Structure formats: C-alpha cells, structure tokens
Amino acid sequence: MYKINGKTDLLSLDIPELENFLADIGEPKYRAKQIFSWMHRGVGLDGMTNLSKKLRETVAERAVVNLPTVEQKLVSKLDGTVKYLFGLWDGNVIESVFMRYKHGNTICISSEVGCPMGCKFCASTIGGLVRKLLPSELLGQVIAAQNDMGERISNIVMMGIGEPLDNYDNVVKFLKLVGDPEGLNIGSRHISLSTCGLVDKIDELAKLDLQITLSISLHAADDETRSSIMPVNNRWRIAELLDACRRYFAATGRRISFEYTLIAGKNDSPEYARRLAATLKHGLYKNSQPFPIHVNLIPVNEVAETGFTRSGSAAVNEFARILGTLGINATVRRKLGSDINASCGQLRRARLKADESENQTAENI
Ligand code: SAH
Numbered sequence: 001m002y003k004i005n006g007k008t009d010l011l012s013l014d015i016p017e018l019e020n021f022l023a024d025i026g027e028p029k030y031r032a033k034q035i036f037s038w039m040h041r042g043v044g045l046d047g048m049t050n051l052s053k054k055l056r057e058t059v060a061e062r063a064v065v066n067l068p069t070v071e072q073k074l075v076s077k078l079d080g081t082v083k084y085l086f087g088l089w090d091g092n093v094i095e096s097v098f099m100r101y102k103h104g105n106t107i108c109i110s111s112e113v114g115c116p117m118g119c120k121f122c123a124s125t126i127g128g129l130v131r132k133l134l135p136s137e138l139l140g141q142v143i144a145a146q147n148d149m150g151e152r153i154s155n156i157v158m159m160g161i162g163e164p165l166d167n168y169d170n171v172v173k174f175l176k177l178v179g180d181p182e183g184l185n186i187g188s189r190h191i192s193l194s195t196c197g198l199v200d201k202i203d204e205l206a207k208l209d210l211q212i213t214l215s216i217s218l219h220a221a222d223d224e225t226r227s228s229i230m231p232v233n234n235r236w237r238i239a240e241l242l243d244a245c246r247r248y249f250a251a252t253g254r255r256i257s258f259e260y261t262l263i264a265g266k267n268d269s270p271e272y273a274r275r276l277a278a279t280l281k282h283g284l285y286k287n288s289q290p291f292p293i294h295v296n297l298i299p300v301n302e303v304a305e306t307g308f309t310r311s312g313s314a315a316v317n318e319f320a321r322i323l324g325t326l327g328i329n330a331t332v333r334r335k336l337g338s339d340i341n342a343s344c345g346q347l348r349r350a351r352l353k354a355d356e357s358e359n360q361t362a363e364n365i
Contacts, residue, residue, distance in 0.1 A: 002134055004089055008063040011039050011136035012170075014177060025058055033182055039065050040139075040183035042147040064089075066136040068144050072347070074340035081337030084145060085347050088113070088137060092130060094161055095347050096141040099336050104154035104190075109141040111171060112162025117196050118231040119217075121261060123303040123346045124161040132167040138174035142184060156186060159194040159215070161348060165201035175210060188212040194259065199236040202244040206251040214248055215257040215296075216241065220267050221276035229266070242283030246291075255292040262311040262319060263300045273319045277326035295323060295330040303346065 002012035008021060018032035031051065038048045044065045045056050068086035071093055075082050082098040094110040115122070116129035146153045156178065158164045164171045171193070178186050194215040195202065202214070218238075220226035226233040236244075245256050260276065262268040280293065297320055299310040311319075316332055323330040341347050 002136070004064050004066055004134075009066050009134055009136050010035065010059075010063045011066050011139060012134050012173065012177075014173075014180070015182065021063070025062070027055065027058075031055070035059075036180070037182050039067075040143060040177075040180075042067060042143045066134065066140060068094075068137065068140045070144065070148060072351075073148070074337075074347070076337040076340045078339055079336050081340065082145075082149065083337060083340050083347060084141075084148075085351060086141060086144060093348050093351055094133070094137075094141070096145055096160060097337065098145050098149060098153070101155070105149070105151055106155040106157060107142055107145050107153050108157045108159050109138060110160035110162050111138065111158055111164040111167050115162045116166060117163050119196060119219075120229045121219075121263065121300050121303065121306050121308045123301075123305070123349050126303075126305055126349065127352070129162075129166075132170060133162070135170045135173040135177055138170065139177055139184075142178065142186070146184075153184075154186065155190045155192075157192045157194065157215075159192070163196055163198070164193050165195045165198040165205070168201050168204065172205075172208065175212065192257070196230060196232045197236060197241045197244075198232070199240055199244045202241075202248055206244075206248045209252060211252065211254060213254055213257060214245070215259060216245060217259045217261075218276075219259065219261045221272055221279040225267055225272075229263075238279060239283055242280070246284055246286075246288075249291045255294060258293060258295045259298060260295055261298045261300045262316055264309040264311045264315070266308070268311040268315050268319060270318060270322055273322035274326065277323055277328045280328060293329065295328055296333050297330055298333045299335075301346075303349075 002009035015032050015036050018036055019029045022031050034050060045060050048056060066089055068088055070084060071087040072085035073082060080100055084096045085093050086096060087093055092113045094113055096110060097108040099106045112132050113130035114128055115125040118125050142153055142156060175188060178184050179188060188210040192213040192215050194217060196217045219229060223233060223237050226238060249256060297316060299316055300308050302310055320330045320332055
C-alpha cells in the first residue's frame with residue numbers, strides 16, 4: 001500500500017493495517033499497538049526494546065519506519081520560533097516551523113515537496129511539484145520536532161510547502177493517524193488546513209465532518225486580480241470558492257479563516273478593502289444568516305524571484321480598520337521568526353540554490 005524502496009512504510013499505517021501486516025508474518029495482533037506507539041514517539045525498529053530481536057529483524061526485512069532527519073535548524077533570537085529543514089529518505093528536503101503561542105506549541109508542516117499551484121508571490125511553487133508527501137512524512141514532521149524540542153506539540157497548521165488538498169488522500173490519512181489516542185492524540189479541533197481553494201476537495205472534506213479549521217488563501221477580492229496572482233482562480237472563480245465555504249460551514253459549523261496577503265500597489269488600497277468586505281458578504285451570506293469568519297492580513301513576504309513588495313504598516317492598518325468598520329473581523333498576522341526566514345519555502349529554495357551552484361562549480365572544475 002504505502003511503499004518505500006519496495007518495503008512497507010509502517011508509519012503510514014493505522015493500527016488495523018499494522019495488525020494485518022503482522023498477521024502476514026505470523027505475529028499476534030497486540031504487537032500492532034506496541035509498534036504504533038513506539039513509532040509515534042519517534043523510535044525506530046532498533047529501539048523497540050519490548051520486541052524480540054528476531055521479530056525486529058523479520059519486520060526490517062519487509063518494512064521501514066520512515067522518520068525524517070534534521071538537516072538544519074534555525075532558532076529565532078527574537079521569539080524562539082524554530083525552523084527545521086527536514087531530510088527525507090530520497091534526499092528531498094521540506095520545511096516545518098515550531099512556534100510557541102499562549103494556547104500551546106504549534107507546528108506548521110509541509111504537505112508536498114514543492115507545489116503545483118503556481119501562486120505568483122510564493123517561494124514554494126518555484127520549480128513546481130516534486131512529489132506528494134506520504135502520511136508518514138506528514139506525521140514525521142510533528143514527531144521529529146516534538147522530540148527535538150522535548151516539548152509537547154498541541155496544535156498543527158498545514159501552511160507549509162505544498163497544497164494539502166492536492167495531496168488529499170494522504171492528508172486525510174494523516175489526520176486520522178495524528179488523532180489516534182495511542183499516538184500523538186492531536187484532535188482535529190487543534191488542526192488548521194490552508195488551501196488555495198480546490199473546490200471539489202473542500203466539498204469532500206466537508207463530508208468527512210471533521211472539526212478542522214479551514215483556512216482559505218483568498219488574497220484578492222475580484223476575479224481579475226485573483227487570476228493574475230493565483231492560477232487556481234482560472235479553474236474555480238471566487239463565487240464558486242465562497243459557495244464551497246458556505247457548504248463547509250453548513251456541514252461542520254466551523255468558523256472559516258481567510259488569508260489575504262497584502263501586496264503594495266496590487267491589492268492593498270482602501271478601495272480593495274471595501275471590495276473584499278462586499279465580496280465576502282455577498283459570496284458567503286447571500287440571503288442566509290451570516291456565520292463567523294475571520295480575515296488574516298499578511299503583508300507579503302518578499303521573495304527575490306517574485307518581485308512583489310510588502311505593503312507599509314500604515315496601509316496594512318488602514319486596510320484592517322476599514323474591514324472592521326464594515327463588520328469583517330480582521331487581524332494582522334503577527335510575524336514570527338522574521339530573522340530566520342521562517343516563511344515556508346525559502347529555506348528549501350536556499351538549499352536548492354546552494355546545491356545548484358555547488359554542481360555548477362563541480363562542472364566548472
Ligand atoms: N497551499 C496552501 C498552503 C501553503 S501556503 C495555500 O495556498 O493555502 C500558506 C499561506 O502562505 C497561504 O495563504 C499562501 O498564499 C501564503 N503565502 C505564500 N507565499 C507567501 C508570501 N510570499 N508572502 C505571504 N504569504 C504567502
């Protein structure tokens with residue numbers, strides 16, 4: 001089912017699937033919970049001391065425990081935010097960010113290596129999609145960061161590299177694994193999923209009736225502007241996306257968040273703030289009862305390749321103020337880890353660039 005170099009990827013399996021795996025090698029069911037709980041504490045086969053050496057060897061012939069390695073770790077001197085560059089079994093790297101909030105430790109995880117969505121301001125999509133992450137690799141980021149920090153992680157945001165709904169099946173499996181009381185036990189109320197707006201997948205997710213918070217990367221209030229910075233808008237227009245948000249709320253009762261990246265001269269004028277309020281109200285509520293939403297304003301992180309400039313703080317505050325007067329709940333995202341390139345995609349880019357120039361140097365010699 002989940003394979004790595006022809007071997008079973010044990011950490012992607014839930015307990016019933018592990019029981020089947022064990023049955024195939026003639027082992028009793030109860031071992032499944034033992035192996036599950038070791039793996040979810042970040043322990044590989046060698047460290048599973050309540051299993052006989054022989055059993056560990058038999059398992060190792062057919063399976064692997066796929067945990068990432070810490071390739072690089074940057075600690076912010078400003079706020080203690082920690083950024084990890086994790087190495088995967090095939091040499092790819094991804095990023096995760098550990099943040100301390102009053103409500104608990106939070107990790108921002110990646111969902112894919114690279115990203116196929118092509119948003120014009122984003123560092124993660126330069127170079128496109130390399131591959132989707134396995135459930136074990138989604139989970140591994142949480143396990144590895146928690147072990148390295150020695151502190152419990154209680155909240156997860158899927159806002160790192162990649163589009164989580166483009167990796168739908170593995171993400172749903174991950175949500176199941178991470179909520180298991182035998183493992184990390186992080187329930188869906190403590191998880192946010194950010195999407196650029198894959199409408200078909202939002203509807204599928206709504207049907208699962210999980211309590212995760214949906215965060216929509218909107219970034220524009222009209223189709224022309226949104227299409228010019230987010231190619232996904234050519235597939236589903238803003239009105240279709242907001243319809244899906246309404247259905248998601250109807251199914252789950254969860255407040256929906258909207259991300260709005262402020263780009264100087266592009267979408268940050270008072271006129272755009274008024275347009276955003278009107279678009280949200282019209283698109284979401286139509287003739288029905290308003291439901292709770294929240295807008296996160298994020299001054300764009302300047303990425304060398306994209307050429308976008310962040311809005312000044314006066315423009316940002318004015319934008320937020322106008323939304324407030326129009327009855328839209330909005331806050332400016334507090335920027336954590338600004339001294340360590342904490343915005344996702346940038347550290348992996350830097351590593352890829354370094355590798356490229358190393359290769360070029362090697363070729364030159
Ligand atoms: N693919 C998902 C999640 C990953 S990005 C999504 O699109 O939501 C997480 C958030 O960061 C998204 O809102 C994304 O649009 C935003 N983002 C990407 N690049 C950014 C940049 N350079 N500055 C500010 N926000 C950015």
